[in-house]
Amino acid sequence: MSKVICYPRCNKPAVYEDDTQYFEMFSTPEEKRQNVGYVGVQIVQELKHSNIHPSTIEFDFMAIALAVVSADKAILRQSSADGWTRKIELVVYVHEVEKWNTEKTRIEDMLRFLTGDFWTLSFMLIAKNIVPEIKDAHKDCDCVCLLSGGMDSLVGAIDIHEDGRKPLFLSQIVRGDAEHQREYAAAIGTDNLCQWSNYIKKYGVSENSTRARSIVFFAYALLASCGISKNTNGRKEIIVPENGFISLNVPLDNLRIGSMSTKTTHPVYMSMLQQIWNDLGLMVDLILPYKYKTKGEVLIECKNQMLMKSLIYGTTSCGKYQRHGLRHCGECVPCLVRRASFLKAGLKDLTENGYCVSNLKGTHSQDVAAAAIASIQIQKYGINSYIKGALTFSSQDERKEYLGVVQRGIEEIQAFLVEQGVL
Secondary structure (H helix, E strand, O other), X not given: OEEEEEEEHHHOOOOOOOOEEEEEEXXXXXXXXXXXXXXXXXHHHHHHHOOXXXXXXHHHHHHHHHHHHHHHHHOOXXXXXXXXXXXXXXXXXXXXXXXXXXXXXXXXXXXXXXXXOEXXXXXXXXXXXXXXXXXXXXXXXXXXXEOOOOHHHHHHHHXXXXXXXXXXXXXXXXXXXXXXHHHHHHHHOOOOEEEEOOOEEOOOOOOOOOOOOHHHHHHXXXXXXXXXXXXXXXXXXXXXXXXXXXXXXXOOOHHHOHHXXXXXXXXXXXXXXXXXXXXXXXXXXXXXXXXOOOXXXXXXXXOOHHHHHHHHHHOOOOOOOOOOOOOEOOXXXXXXXXXXXXXXXXXXXXXXXXXXXOOOOOOOOHHHHHHHHHHHHHHHHOHHHHHOOOOOOOOHHHHXXXXXXXXXHHHHHHHHHHHOOXX
């Protein structure tokens, strides 16, 4: 069991154990130790700057999320017994200990699904209230919309605007995406973007699989919802524009089962997160408008084609974008889905800076090979031979929808691979 303790300055440990990883939250630690890092040093100031004033429960969820991604980065998978699955003991300081203890098992189960690890959470009482002063000031917005800088989030922003709504966009600052995030928000309106960072500093080698990363995005969206008014039903909406094919992320081959495939917006994860929020009395709904659509369909059905086409080529899809000098690799699964969606929509792919690998014929990419094999398998044996047990979580009606979106998503990739001469 690997132990991680995340604490604010007011709960600074009297003694630091050598076999424990520590993260000071919301400030830079005074201690210069190899096992003491920090996280979220700017978020309190960013909340004040954005005029967002959360209650203690929303602030606590953000602290828990930051603690989770810190532990996810701190504990190396290669040190575990099977080289992947970790046992993580996480201690985090919160304001509402009793409430969080009632949700402890649910959160541990959610993290188990999200990261594939075994989590044990302990909630400790924070020494003083560190939540920014609550004010009753709301922005002229009627929903929160995630704006990552990707294709789906851009189309989501456009579609919401075309529907006559006034979204407050929430972005995490990522190198290479920040400028485009501001550009996309400005194309929709003014004073409508919360662009926050979660900077994590850890000394030494870090784990880069980052299966837990999306929890901070949702925690920040929950914070942003404190800046908008409730709808006529007394609730608030967080729009999560992600296509269903990527959300399900059914493994293309048997080597990427379980947590080897990311589940950042998977329906099971979304349902578990929604249940936790409901249990806590948070009147906020997660809405996934594209959960039954492929990326190609999202592009084709965008409600303002002219605006979409003027901005879509600057979006980011690649999971290795920063590692390749702010260029798309061209051959990972997200890149394949991106390139296939342009073909499906009948758009010439003018992606900024192009692809590191533009011609896939003859590539040695395992992702391209897996996509080709999955395409052939479905064509020969049918979609159920590929899906297997991946949709057991869904109801009968949902299963039909999910089955359809997976099949059409693979067909889009197959058409692209044929065009590339791979198939």
